[in-house]
Amino acid sequence: MGTVTIAASYGAGGSVVAPAVAERLGLRFVGRAIPVELAEQLHHPLMTALTEEERHDHSAVQQLFDRALAYSGLFVGVPTPLDHLGVDQQVAAGEAAIRRQAEGDGAVILGRAAVFVLKGHPAVLHVRLGGSVEARRRQAMNHEGLDYETASRLQQQTDSARAAYVAHYHAEEGAWEDPKHYHLMIDSTATSLETCVELITMAAKDLFSSHPPAKTAPKGT
Numbered sequence: 001m002g003t004v005t006i007a008a009s010y011g012a013g014g015s016v017v018a019p020a021v022a023e024r025l026g027l028r029f030v031g032r033a034i035p036v037e038l039a040e041q042l043h044h045p046l047m048t049a050l051t052e053e054e055r056h057d058h059s060a061v062q063q064l065f066d067r068a069l070a071y072s073g074l075f076v077g078v079p080t081p082l083d084h085l086g087v088d089q090q091v092a093a094g095e096a097a098i099r100r101q102a103e104g105d106g107a108v109i110l111g112r113a114a115v116f117v118l119k120g121h122p123a124v125l126h127v128r129l130g131g132s133v134e135a136r137r138r139q140a141m142n143h144e145g146l147d148y149e150t151a152s153r154l155q156q157q158t159d160s161a162r163a164a165y166v167a168h169y170h171a172e173e174g175a176w177e178d179p180k181h182y183h184l185m186i187d188s189t190a191t192s193l194e195t196c197v198e199l200i201t202m203a204a205k206d207l208f209s210s211h212p213p214a215k216t217a218p219k220g221t
Helices: 014-025 037-057 060-069 087-103 133-144 148-170 193-209
Strands: 002-010 026-030 107-110 123-128 184-187
Touching: 002 014, 014 026, 014 087, 026 087, 026 184, 060 123, 087 107, 133 148, 133 193, 184 193
Parallel strands: 002 107, 002 123, 026 107, 123 184
Antiparallel strands: none
């Protein structure tokens, strides 16, 4: 099989589309490193940390990630040695597990900077879901039953936290929104989420068919 990475801004429907694609393809689903709830908790200290990092020659952001994410269930299901207590080590272990999964049975991975972790892998489809800020806020309001003020706040906090995560661990790759990183980009506020699932599933099957798994030679040959 193969793997699909899905990068989705807040309100773009990634948490709906990615599990559905995984089910259609019969692949394991791997969820986000920074869910909305954690992004909300991180927002104010993260903004302060980013300011501190600009003023001083030390990684205030790293210190924040160490405190906030190390024991947050960031990589649930990913075996991590007990002596790996810092976020950098957990991120490294998680990314290694993502690579093993892609080289094995495959998966549908939402977020986790997987577009960069699996960059250049031949059997991986990279997808981005997005839309204008206003459209994403409105979609979040409809899908999650939020008022406008709450949707706006969560959009700002979540997009900021995820961008900081990607920039901190994959700064050398440039902006994660850059189209050059993706095979397929969809405005999931203008296209129904069900249609997004269909498009991604078809594209994945097409890509996977051109990169069949290597056949193992029979024993004794």
